Amino acid sequence: MERSPLAPDILFQLGPLPVSRQVVTTWAIMIVLVALSRLAFAGDRRRAQGLGTVLEIVVEALASQVKDIMRRNPWPYLPLIGTLFLFLTLANLSALLPGVAPPTAHIETPAALAIVVFFSIHHYGIRARGLGPYIRHYIEPTPLLLPLNIVSEITRIFSLMIRLFGNIMSHEFVIAIVATLAGLLLPIPFMLLGIVIGIVQAYIFTVLASVFIGAAVEGAEA
Amino acid sequence: MELNIHVVSIIGAAIAVSFGAIGPALAEGRAVAAAMDAIARQPEAAGTLARTLFVGLAMIETMAIYCLVIALLLLYANPFAG
Numbered sequence: 334m335e336r337s338p339l340a341p342d343i344l345f346q347l348g349p350l351p352v353s354r355q356v357v358t359t360w361a362i363m364i365v366l367v368a369l370s371r372l373a374f375a376g377d378r379r380r381a382q383g384l385g386t387v388l389e390i391v392v393e394a395l396a397s398q399v400k401d402i403m404r405r406n407p408w409p410y411l412p413l414i415g416t417l418f419l420f421l422t423l424a425n426l427s428a429l430l431p432g433v434a435p436p437t438a439h440i441e442t443p444a445a446l447a448i449v450v451f452f453s454i455h456h457y458g459i460r461a462r463g464l465g466p467y468i469r470h471y472i473e474p475t476p477l478l479l480p481l482n483i484v485s486e487i488t489r490i491f492s493l494m495i496r497l498f499g500n501i502m503s504h505e506f507v508i509a510i511v512a513t514l515a516g517l518l519l520p521i522p523f524m525l526l527g528i529v530i531g532i533v534q535a536y537i538f539t540v541l542a543s544v545f546i547g548a549a550v551e552g553a554e555a
Numbered sequence: 556m557e558l559n560i561h562v563v564s565i566i567g568a569a570i571a572v573s574f575g576a577i578g579p580a581l582a583e584g585r586a587v588a589a590a591m592d593a594i595a596r597q598p599e600a601a602g603t604l605a606r607t608l609f610v611g612l613a614m615i616e617t618m619a620i621y622c623l624v625i626a627l628l629l630l631y632a633n634p635f636a637g
Binding site: 492495496498499500502503506533534536537540 | 609610613614616617620621623624627
């Protein structure tokens with residue numbers, strides 16, 4: 334183990350910009366997702382079949398899950414939350430393909446997603462409640478809690494980021510260790526565990542994002 | 556063996572992982588025991604319980620992962636070891 338698991342794996346240089354394997358994987362996942370949606374919903378939407386039907390089932394299932402968590406109409410929040418879940422699932426599972434590095438195993442991608450979640454919490458909260466009432470909920474029930482509320486606002490986003498990054502990175506690390514110990518068949522059960530970890534972590538990230546957004550818009554009429 | 560920053564980092568990483576594993580292990584045991592209890596009392600709620608249990612377990616496990624991240628930072632990205 335000469336190479337640090339925390340260092341990026343530079344694939345090529347684009348001018349002054351080093352492009353790592355994770356960035357290439359991220360773009361590949363984005364292209365796959367967009368191409369799949371374009372392909373499925375090309376032409377008449379009412380006569381969508383095959384792939385289109387499958388994607389409709391996925392979207393409906395996501396919507397019902399978000400509805401269960403937030404207890405309100407899920408459709409305004411689904412573009413963000415659904416995209417998060419689909420991207421994270423593909424990103425975490427991309428570890429299974431040889432030569433592909435999961436982007437979530439490096440701190441940059443979870444950090445970017447956590448920042449997106451951080452700003453959308455306040456965006457949805459202010460849009461649902463109005464600026465005044467939204468800011469006022471930080472000093473409820475008493476203004477003494479203001480510092481705690483602000484700290485928890487930051488730490489919960491930070492732990493969201495570290496949770497995703499730590500789980501995926503440590504799993505990659507475990508597989509690397511097992512592969513150096515015994516080469517051929519031993520890593521396979523760990524890779525099966527990796528499928529579970531990847532999907533569960535994508536689910537948890539999405540659920541927590543929707544819980545945070547649900548708490549921010551809570552109190553406004555649905 | 557002299558006690559330089561590398562040796563101290565390795566000892567710190569080992570302590571972080573070993574003690575960081577104790578708490579989550581106890582917590583996961585309690586969580587699973589409580590879920591088993593609940594499923595035995597009310598088998599028809601097993602689906603919801605299992606889903607919530609998995610999410611809860613993953614969140615408890617995250618505490619151990621935090622310690623692992625600290626240990627890996629100490630070993631590979633130690634700001635003091637140059």
